[in-house]
Amino acid sequence: MPLTLEQVGEMAGVSRSTVSRVINHHPNVREEVRQRVWQVIRETGYQPHAAARSLVTRRTYIIGAIIPETVTTLFVDPFFPLLLRGITETCNAHGYHLMLSLFSNPDRQEEMYRRLVHGSHLDGVIVASARTDDPLVHKLLDDRVPLVLVGRHSDSRASYVDVDNIGAARMAVEHLIRLGHKRIATITGPLSMAGGEDRLQGYRQALESYHLPVQEELIAEGDFTEHSGTAAMHRLLPAAPTAVFAASDSMAIGALKALREANLRVPEDVALVGFDDIPAVTAIEPPLTTVRQPIERLGATAADLLLNLLENRLEGQASVQRIVLPAELVVRGSCGAWP
Amino acid sequence: MPLTLEQVGEMAGVSRSTVSRVINHHPNVREEVRQRVWQVIRETGYQPHAAARSLVTRRTYIIGAIIPETVTTLFVDPFFPLLLRGITETCNAHGYHLMLSLFSNPDRQEEMYRRLVHGSHLDGVIVASARTDDPLVHKLLDDRVPLVLVGRHSDSRASYVDVDNIGAARMAVEHLIRLGHKRIATITGPLSMAGGEDRLQGYRQALESYHLPVQEELIAEGDFTEHSGTAAMHRLLPAAPTAVFAASDSMAIGALKALREANLRVPEDVALVGFDDIPAVTAIEPPLTTVRQPIERLGATAADLLLNLLENRLEGQASVQRIVLPAELVVRGSCGAWP
DNA sequence: TTGTAAGCGTTATCAT
């Protein structure tokens, strides 16, 4: 059985209130007493009971990371582990813990939401890669749950951290244009997700800035998975693009397979650029030119934002914050820029 | 402000005790009253306060997933997301939540451990892929924390779920032997981890069962990462193996690069087999023959085991359980078995 | 500076 404040107090010859003050770093404790109490705490390994504490403080020091249903299938992508690493790193550094919820089963979603949010389990929530209009986000906001998103959302009340998807996609496509390509196709992500929509937007902007036409037959929608990349590439083949910008590396790899099947060489016949910089891209031949996102920083920043929100909620106008992080183009063999 | 039991009781015209009984499905409540109370609960969306509840029940319905320091760098491997998916799926189905802790920062480990474990935050813990003699595991066991490991451990008190690494490795190597190879090298994982040790053991067994010599110059240790695979392959090259069994796909991919540099073709000059079946292996040329582990089932089984432990602890002799799941060989191009 | 006491929202024991 773990010790209680009362017992620690007894051992130190003070009341439980004093021990509480010591633990919570209240100033009004005699130095000598403080020393003695810490001594006992250290010796006994006393640790406050989390539930008892949060019952009165109304704080759990737990934040939730929610992966919405739509992306649980993408959860195996290195994106999420990296994001989680960024989040936990920051959380732990500030004494917070992380509760991970994959909303994979639609039947259980509502119940999970209730237990989690209304059960006062969490101080705040980070939602990763929701659909642009995911109702979950609206609900959290309606319920006044301190919230930070990874990836932008249509709800104007939502704070978020995002990668500059538009700029990054534009950079990638302009790179292809400068390499002399005129018929550049794109395999988009799901257009219901910000990442999908924005990267397409960047593609458009790049073409327009070079006065190239945006042609519908050069645009095919995928869902970020490799398989969808292959399928999309098959649909694009009749339009005979000389270059392809895929909105994810997995889709680029899928596209590569379709190109191989069609006896097209990369980059000689078709140049290829991906997005994400997952480890697999350096394993394939040719290594994939792609966009590298600061994923771990994305997570760390989201956590930072959320913790700030939590700590300053008292003085708090509900200030909506939006942070956009830059990405970088990593040029490798698949775009033909190398000799 | 969320409602309390008291308020719900008032609205239903009963005392808080009765509402509590209804919620906890106690038999002794008049049917009519039960109906009325549920009605109010549904209408109001009342949800019990988790902290208040666990203060008295001493249960949090949270289980912890701990990723020890040694493998946080491997956390980006698809292994962990899949494992987590298996774990959460089972947890959520039984009304449990998951707390994720990456013990990445050694300086904070002790404090995190204390807050987490001694703070009564968790009902039980799953530790993934610890080192075979990881002190963390001993400590958890000493502290009487209900525990299930993913991957075996030297502490005989520990229940675990593991893949049949020995059998799987043996199967992979025997496959190479049957293909006619006599000089088969292996790139091992870290020998301080069960997965590393056992896969080497399987390699040995395969050779021995075919009366082939086990030669030290054909064995090189890696750390599961791609880079270490390249380095290990370089060390193996002088021994001129005709086949290589790598204990992870990432290392196999690393080895492939080293082989390419040395102008050796796969599978013509050197056959290659990996372990894990990560997505990247079908992206490379030739596609990698590898061992597929039931990772998600591994996680689900671990969670099942732990929840069982928790639910039956009362009647509970501390029965140590060990479950070993089979893996399968996936034959693709890199071993030369295909025409 | 320190102790006493009330209260956080439950569950559980005991009457009724």
Add this chain to the structure above:
DNA sequence: ATGATAACGCTTACAA
């Protein structure tokens, strides 16, 4: 079958 009432371990006025 139901309602008081006493914990659970902590924080926080309020008193001293």
